[in-house]
Amino acid sequence: MRKSLIIHPSELSIDWIDKAIKSGCNAIGLHPIGGENAHLSAEELLCDLEKKEFRKLIDYAKKSGLEIEYEMHAARYFLKEELFAEHPEYFRMNETGERTTDFNFCVSNEEALEIVANNAAALAEKLYGSCRNYYFWLDDVRESGCCCDKCKNFTPSDQQMIVINKIAKKLREIIPGARIAYLAYHDCLAPPKxxxxxxGVFLEYAPIEKWYGDNIVKMEELDGNIKELIEFFGKENSKVLEYWYDNSLFSRYKLPPVKFIADNELIKKEIKIYEEYGFEQIASFACFLGSDYIELYGEPDLSAFNN
Ligand SMILES: [Zn+2]
Known part of the structure; x- marks a missing residue:
């Protein structure tokens, strides 16, 4: 089972890299902050990647045996809103029939898809030290697909699949063997129709719904959906992206971080269940557990991840 923990780029440190290794990780994932401004976080990441100090950390991680992955919401980064004035048809049509630059884009527009795929390929080449797994997710917002006449019959999952397929083809032309994740998340949990x-496309399953509100959804309730997804995408490279260590979620995405207590029994149990489904990779967000967290509360307990 390949394992990784995913943190914000600003949290990357020698200490985190050493901890990831001790926790049994094969890779460390860098995740620019998502949400409505994810495209700006992507720009910030690219600035970080130009810095010597940042590159040294990546080099240290790789020398220590970890692979590096970048997992990010990137649709709006790939299709810049400046194009709207000349090409409103590139952008998504909302429910009221207006073209808008708010999120995502029209997946039936070949030119828009071509621009997105080219920019994804260009980004892949800039991701310093990245292994050949790529995670270029659509915008981090529900109900943000295109409702134009051509797109309206595609489900949100179909719309994502069209985009990811286009990027996969382009990526594999320039990086042989590159793979890209389809993110089963939010309104793309169902397989495409x-x-x-x-x-080169593999399943990445991120059941954030489990963690909403007071009534945490139990694994049993996800069973049908997980089986459908695995049947559709296959087990090869299939990945779970969990929230067991996501202290940014538990802190409601606001600093300072809250004190984090790992539910070790639950984590061990669920890793086993995911293994039984046939997932080949297990990952968890582990944001808001960096040096500022340690200063406040001491070392987080990551022991259950390595069993
Ligand atoms: Zn459309």
């Missing part, structure tokens, strides 16, 4: 995955 009318679009099949291209070569």
């Amino acid at each position: 009318s679009v099949k995955p291209e070569e």
